[in-house]
Amino acid sequence: MADRSFSISRLPGFATIAVIVFVLLYLPIAMLVIFSFNAGDSVAIWEGFSLRWYPEAWQNEAVKAATLRSLQVATAASLIATGVATMAALGTTRRRATRGQSFVYVMINQPLMVPEIVTGVALLIFFSSIKVITGYQGLGYLILAHAAFCTPFAYLPIRARLEGMDLALETAAADLYASPWQTFRHVTLPLVMPGAVAGLMLAFVTSLDDVVITEFVKSAGQDTLPTYMLAQIRRSVSADINAISTLLLLLTVVLLTAFFLLTRKRT
Amino acid sequence: MSTPMDPKARAEVRRGWLLSAPALVLLAVGASGPLLIMLVYSFLEAGQYGNVEWVISFKAWFNVVMTRDIFDGTLGFADAHLTIFWRSAKLAFLTTVFCFVVGFPTAWFIATRTPSMRTALLFLITIPFWTNLLIRTFAINQIIRNEGFLNTGLLYLGIIKEPIVMLYTDFAVFIGMTYVYLPLMVLPLFAAIDRFDMRLLQAGYDLYASRWQLLRHVIVPVVKPGIISGSILVFIPALGAYVTPRILGGGRNMMIGNFIELQFGQGRNWPLGAALSVVLLVIVSVALIVYTRFATGGQDKSHG
C-alpha cells in the first residue's frame, strides 16, 4: 500500500464527489423505507409513524398471491440453477484447460451478455409455441427461464471455490482408502458447500428481483411481486408499494450480507 | 490443441462433459436456443392477432428503418423508429459518460481508504447493485414526481411556485439510469485503481507533473481497462433498458426496449419485435467484442 501520510493519492474534489455519490445512492432508498412507515398516503409529506401499510399490503390478495409465486419460482429456480451449476463447476475446474471448457463457460455466462429484453422476447416467442403444442400453462415456464438466467450467478462462486481448492486433497483421500464416491462425499462436497450456498443465495436474489424476463414469460394471472409492482406503479402510486419494496429490500440485504460473510471467511 | 490424449485424460474430458450437460441443456432451452428461434421469427409475416404467419418475408427487417406512407405509398425513413434509436443511443451514451464522471472519483476514493474502510464502502456500493432495479427506479420516481419529495420541498421553501415537471422526461430517464447503473461503473473502476501502483504518482510528482497532468497522463492510461469495462457494463444494459424508461419516461419517451415490447403488445408485430431484438443483440455483441479486445488487451484469446 502507498504511503498515505504524504496524501499523495489525494486528488482535489474527489472525496467530495464520493461522499455526495454515497449520500445520493442511499437517499432515495432511505426515503422509500421511511415513507413506508408514513401514517398518511403521501410519499412526500410526513404525517406521523404508522405500520398500517404493512398489514394493508398483506391483506391484498393479489399481493399475497404474487409474493407466494415469487418465492415459489425463486426457490425452485435457484435450486435447479445451483444443482446444474455445481455439476458444471465440478466438470470444468481443476483440470487442464480445453476448448470444450471455454465453450461451457460461454454458454453458462450467455444470459449475462444478452440484454434482458432480448432474452425475454426470445422466450416469449419460444414458449408461446410450446404452450400451443402442449397446452401446458403452468409456472414451469417461469421456473425454467429463471433457472437459466440464474445459473451464471450460481456458477461463479462455486467455480471460485473449486479453483481455490488444493487438488492434492482428493488425491490424499484416495490415498487414505476413500473410494471415488467416498472422496466426493467426505472431501469434495463439504469443501464445495460454502460456494454452493453462496451461489444459491445469489441465484435466489437474482430470481426474486427479475422484472423484464418474467414480464414476457408469464401467462395471464402469473404475476410475481416485481411484475405486480410494475403494473401498480404505472397505474397509481399508493404507499403500500413502499411497504412491499421495503420488505423485499430487507430480504435482499439479509441474503447479501450472509453471502458476503460466507465468501469472506475463507480468505 | 489436437495432441492425442492418454485414456485417463480422455476419461476426464468425458466426465467434464457429462457433468456440464445438465447446465448446457438448461441454457440451450432457457436462453440460447430461443435466440435462434427469434431470428427465424424476424423473417416471418406478422399475424393479425399477434404471433406470426409462417410465410417467409423480409418485411420486418425492411420496417426496421423504412416505412411506406399510408396515403401515397411512397417510401421513406421510419422517423419514429429512428427517433427511438437515436434517443436510446443518446441516453445510453450520456448515462455512461456521467456514470464515469462521478464513478471515477468515487472508485478512487474507495481505493485509497484503509482496508477495513474499503471493504465497508465496497459493500455499500454492492448492495444497490443487487437490490431490485424496479425498487430503485421507483424510489427515484417518488423523489422527482410532481407531488414528490423534491418538488414538495422546493415548494415548501418557496423556491418555486409551480412543481417542476421532471417525471416522464428524457432527463428523468437519464437520471434514473445513472442512478441504477452507477455501481456497474464503480466496481470495475475500483478493481483497476486498486491495482494501480501509487508509487507511480510519486514518480510523476518527482518529474514536475501537476495533479491534473498526473490524472491525464498517468492515472487514466494505467486504469484504462477498468474504464473500458465499466463503460461497457453501463452502456449495454442502458441501451437495452426497459424498466427505467417505462417508469420514468412514460409512454412517449420510449427506448428500444419499450418499443420492442410494444410490438408484442398493442403493436401486434412480432416479426418487427424480433428483428429489433436481433439489432439490439448485434449492437451489444459488437460492444462486447470491442470490450474483450481492448479491456483484456487481447490476451484472453490465447486461453482458448
Place this chain on the structure above:
Amino acid sequence: MSNDVAVEARAACKVYGQGAGAVTALGGVSLVIRKGEFFTLLGPSGCGKTTLLKLIAGFESPSSGQILLDGQDITFDPPNTRPVNTVFQSYALFPHLTVAENIGFGLKMLGRPKAEVAETVTRMLALVRLEKMADRKPVQLSGGQQQRVALARALAPAPKVLLLDEPLSALDLKLRKEMQIELKRLQVETGITFIFVTHDQEEALTMSDRIGVMQAGHLLQVGDPRTIYTRPANRFVASFIGESNFLTGTLSGSDLTLDAGPRMPVERADNAPVSGHVTAAIRPEQIRISSDAGSGIAAKVLDTVYFGTDTHCVLALSDGTEITVRLQSPVSGDVGLQTGSQVTLTFEPGALIVLPEVA
C-alpha cells in the same frame, strides 16, 4: 529372500503426454526396497522422484513395467486399495476436518469400528506429540504442526509402506533439523518401510539406511550413505552428493600419473577403466596443504574464502586444474595461506577414486 522385499519396481517407465510433447519422466527404473528400511530417493528437481512415488502410490500408472508390493503385482490397482500411504509435500490436510478427524480419515474410510478409530487417533496424537491439538482445524496450526498431522494421518492406517515426497521442504532450517530427527524416530518406532524423497543431499545422508540417486529419469546408484559418499559411481553422483574435485591422468595398475605431474595411488570405482586416460575424484576435506615442498602435488594458492567453521582454499595445479580444499578455520587469525604462494597437496591413499567413463 523375496519376503524381505517391501516394494519392487521392474523396468518402470513413465511417459507423460504423447507425440511431440511427450516427456519421459522415468526411463526404466528397477529398484528393490527392503522391509523396514528408510530408503531415500535423491536427485535434482525434475529427475522423476515424484513420478516414481506416484507409481508406487497408484496416482499414476506406468507406461510400461511393473510395480510389486509384498511380491504382488499392484501396477494397475487404484490408490484406495493399496496399503500404502503418502505424506504430501503440501500436506493436503482436509481443511474442513479437525486434526483428529484428519488422522482418523483413513481408518474411517476402511470402515473400522469407531472405538478402534478413536483409540488409534489417540495413539497417533501421542506419537507426534499433538495431544492438545486434537480439536483444532489445520489452519490453526503452525507449519511444523501441520507436518506432524500429515505424518500421523498417513501412519494411522498402519500402511506397509509410507511415501514421503519432500515433506520437509516447506519448513525453515531449524524446524527441518528437528523434523529429520523426529521422522527417523518414528520410522524406528513403527518399523514401517519409509520411502523418502528429497533433493537435499545432506538430508539424505543423515537420515537414510540406503539412498537411490536419480538423474533425468534414471537410477544412477543405490547404496548406503557411506558408500554413496566415498565410492560415487560416476561423476554426477560425486558432484551432486557433497563436493568433489576432478583430476585427470593416466592409469596404470593402482597408480595414476596426473596430467599435473606426480604419480599418486588410487582406488577404482565399480566399472571404472583399468588403464588409459581417466578422471578421478577427491573430496575437498580429504586434501591437506603443507607449505614446505615435499612429495605431493605442487599448487599455487588463488584465493581463500571464509565460511565460518570452514575456510575454502582455491588452488591451481601446474596444468591449470582448479582444486578446492576445505580447511577447518583456526580459532584466531586466518589459515595463513598467502594468495600466490606455492604449496604442496597431500592425501591418504584411497581418497582419490577413478570414476567410470561417461557413457
